[in-house]
Amino acid sequence: MTRPSKRLAIDATIAQAAGANGSPEQIGVKCRDLLVAVRQVCHRMLMTDDFRREWDAHQSNFSAKWRTLMQREQGKVVWLGAEHLGRVSLDLAPIVAVPSELAIMNKDLHLVRAALATDGIVISLDDEARRCFARTAVRLHAIGAVMWLDPRMMKDPGDWLRKGAPVVDGLLLRSFQP
Amino acid sequence: MPRIDSNTSPRKEALAITCIEVEGYKSIATKQSLEIRPLTILAGANSSGKSSVMQPILLLKQTLAEGSDPGAILLDGPNVKFTSAKQLLCRCKSSVCKNGFSVGVGISSGAKVVTQYVNADAGFRIERMIHATAGKPETVLREPMTDEEVRAHVPSEYMKMFSKADLDSQWRVVRTRCFLDIAMVVDDAGIIRMSVTPIAEVASLIERIIHLPGLRGNPEPTYPVRAVSGTFPGLFQDYVASVIDKWQAKKSTLLSALKADLKTLGLTWTVEARHVSDTRVELRVGRLARAVAGGAHDVVSIGDAGLGVSQALPVLVALHAARPGQMVYIEQPEIHLHPKAQVALAGVLAKAAMRGVRVVAETHSALLLLAIQTLVATRELRPEQVKLHWFERDPDGCTQVSSADLDDFGSFTQKWPEDFGEAELAIQQKYLDAVAARHEKGSGDDTTVEAPGH
Numbered sequence: 001m002t003r004p005s006k007r008l009a010i011d012a013t014i015a016q017a018a019g020a021n022g023s024p025e026q027i028g029v030k031c032r033d034l035l036v037a038v039r040q041v042c043h044r045m046l047m048t049d050d051f052r053r054e055w056d057a058h059q060s061n062f063s064a065k066w067r068t069l070m071q072r073e074q075g076k077v078v079w080l081g082a083e084h085l086g087r088v089s090l091d092l093a094p095i096v097a098v099p100s101e102l103a104i105m106n107k108d109l110h111l112v113r114a115a116l117a118t119d120g121i122v123i124s125l126d127d128e129a130r131r132c133f134a135r136t137a138v139r140l141h142a143i144g145a146v147m148w149l150d151p152r153m154m155k156d157p158g159d160w161l162r163k164g165a166p167v168v169d170g171l172l173l174r175s176f177q178p
Numbered sequence: 179m180p181r182i183d184s185n186t187s188p189r190k191e192a193l194a195i196t197c198i199e200v201e202g203y204k205s206i207a208t209k210q211s212l213e214i215r216p217l218t219i220l221a222g223a224n225s226s227g228k229s230s231v232m233q234p235i236l237l238l239k240q241t242l243a244e245g246s247d248p249g250a251i252l253l254d255g256p257n258v259k260f261t262s263a264k265q266l267l268c269r270c271k272s273s274v275c276k277n278g279f280s281v282g283v284g285i286s287s288g289a290k291v292v293t294q295y296v297n298a299d300a301g302f303r304i305e306r307m308i309h310a311t312a313g314k315p316e317t318v319l320r321e322p323m324t325d326e327e328v329r330a331h332v333p334s335e336y337m338k339m340f341s342k343a344d345l346d347s348q349w350r351v352v353r354t355r356c357f358l359d360i361a362m363v364v365d366d367a368g369i370i371r372m373s374v375t376p377i378a379e380v381a382s383l384i385e386r387i388i389h390l391p392g393l394r395g396n397p398e399p400t401y402p403v404r405a406v407s408g409t410f411p412g413l414f415q416d417y418v419a420s421v422i423d424k425w426q427a428k429k430s431t432l433l434s435a436l437k438a439d440l441k442t443l444g445l446t447w448t449v450e451a452r453h454v455s456d457t458r459v460e461l462r463v464g465r466l467a468r469a470v471a472g473g474a475h476d477v478v479s480i481g482d483a484g485l486g487v488s489q490a491l492p493v494l495v496a497l498h499a500a501r502p503g504q505m506v507y508i509e510q511p512e513i514h515l516h517p518k519a520q521v522a523l524a525g526v527l528a529k530a531a532m533r534g535v536r537v538v539a540e541t542h543s544a545l546l547l548l549a550i551q552t553l554v555a556t557r558e559l560r561p562e563q564v565k566l567h568w569f570e571r572d573p574d575g576c577t578q579v580s581s582a583d584l585d586d587f588g589s590f591t592q593k594w595p596e597d598f599g600e601a602e603l604a605i606q607q608k609y610l611d612a613v614a615a616r617h618e619k620g621s622g623d624d625t626t627v628e629a630p631g632h
Contacts, residue, residue, distance in 0.1 A: 019610070020610075020614070021610045021611075021613035021614045026614055028610060028611075028614050029610075029611050029614050029615075032607050032610065032611065036603075036607065061606070062603070062606050062607065062610060065599060065602060065603045065606060066603060068548065068599060069599050069600065069603060071587070071589060072548070072551060072588070072589050072590060072594075072599070073589055073590055073593075073594070074585050074587075074589040074590055074591050075589075076589075
């Protein structure tokens with residue numbers, strides 16, 4: 001049986017945490033398991049210039065090796081160009097009034113844009129960004145359909161990936177109670 | 179390295195081996211075919227059959243190179259050594275060919291020769307040989323065949339030519355070392371061999387294979403003088419000193435290229451040959467990796483240099499000595515090399531491949547493989563010049579080969595069964611998880627050792 005393959009917007013926070021060996025909540029272990037499962041289950045990783053910059057700046061040695069293995073397998077890293085991202089134009093400035101919130105969201109906007117252009121899934125540890133996007137989803141309905149997975153919020157993210165990474169309603173940005 | 183110019187018009191390619199097929203040899207129970215491209219990588223676990231797939235070709239090489247006729251297969255030669263014919267037979271349950279083995283060689287002209295050998299009289303005899311040239315049907319030769327049977331395979335122009343000569347003759351199949359050929363046996367005149375089969379081309383390509391085994395010997399104070407031509411019977415390391423001596427005497431640009439490669443690999447800045455007698459040559463290398471002012475005479479015997487130099491030098495010399503189309507088979511090109519040198523070695527292999535040399539490298543180096551993929555991604559090597567073969571054993575112990583190509587980005591286009599990098603990732607995960615688990619447990623069973631000086 002062919003396993004469903006999803007294109008995932010994986011944040012550099014995951015890449016960084018995957019190198020940790022003693023952080024709270026065993027987040028390093030969870031992130032490593034998640035990355036390994038992504039590759040084993042044949043899911044794909046999204047990549048844009050913004051993703052690359054973020055990963056290059058924050059990835060751990062473990063994540064760098066994992067990313068290289070992904071790149072060496074044809075089709076496992078999906079590069080999104082302007083032709084894909086151009087269809088997803090998100091201007092947050094008129095909607096987000098608080099400058100600090102706007103800065104947080106702009107920093108992670110590439111995750112949401114890439115997710116909207118593909119299978120709608122962001123995997124990130126950035127709680128603050130998630131809360132900001134969730135608040136904005138009330139007014140900007142398009143981003144409400146994005147599923148934002150923080151591996152700490154799921155008992156076994158590897159199992160979810162092995163089941164084909166189905167959309168979990170409770171993890172959609174519009175479902176979070178800001 | 180220069181980038182590939184896509185507008186460069188293709189040169190006429192030299193004749194080369196393009197395919198190897200082996201069946202019934204050691205762990206290779208069923209027919210395994212390897213496409214040979216300018217840079218062909220053989221990878222896989224230990225004892226998975228990487229060397230076994232090349233050994234039959236080396237058996238043919240040493241049989242062809244032997245001074246006197248050793249029979250169809252020379253079992254104990256410089257390239258491959260057996261004490262009994264049974265040692266190379268396949269013992270897998272699924273083997274259909276338990277009493278012999280077959281070797282096929284395809285070449286770039288489109289010709290192909292497949293020869294079947296069977297165990298007989300403590301050695302091997304040729305059961306049959308199938309050959310085909312481009313666009314023509316296969317021909318099967320065996321020993322013996324009647325005059326009438328052989329005539330069916332002789333081209334009409336040959337028949338006409340010899341019928342005019344009115345010779346009292348008979349057509350026969352005769353063994354030429356490890357191959358069969360067609361010959362006309364003339365009473366009182368002997369045997370006239372025909373060039374009906376492509377064995378001359380195939381044999382020439384096999385004889386010219388340059389073989390660098392995984393164990394390239396200890397560095398010696400001096401080496402015997404050897405004749406240097408395009409063919410190197412036996413093991414190539416025996417010729418290295420004489421090749422360098424020849425390049426030095428001729429002031430060949432190949433010596434400069436060799437020194438540049440040694441520097442690229444960070445091994446030494448120079449190499450020179452010095453005759454110590456009419457029969458012995460000494461190899462001397464720079465003591466330092468880089469040349470320094472006033473250090474022109476700062477050289478030492480290769481025996482006093484690091485193993486990395488003495489083990490890599492034969493590889494580098496072979497890659498420059500090989501002519502376009504010639505195969506250089508290197509077992510473990512990376513041995514004794516620092517990781518940085520392994521990465522640089524990929525560029526050296528690629529340059530030889532782009533010159534038309536057929537480089538076949540058997541490797542366990544994750545870095546070498548990744549560096550080759552990087553050369554493709556940086557467009558310094560064309561993906562169609564690279565072929566990857568992965569070896570593994572099935573539960574019955576039989577070798578199975580999976581092959582893959584690279585795309586424009588250096589990624590595997592087919593599923594690559596197990597990446598060397600995967601082993602690194604797995605051990606890294608295991609290590610980090612183990613440390614995390616210790617932290618999770620707390621300090622109860624944890625012994626903290628302070629670093630010295632704290």
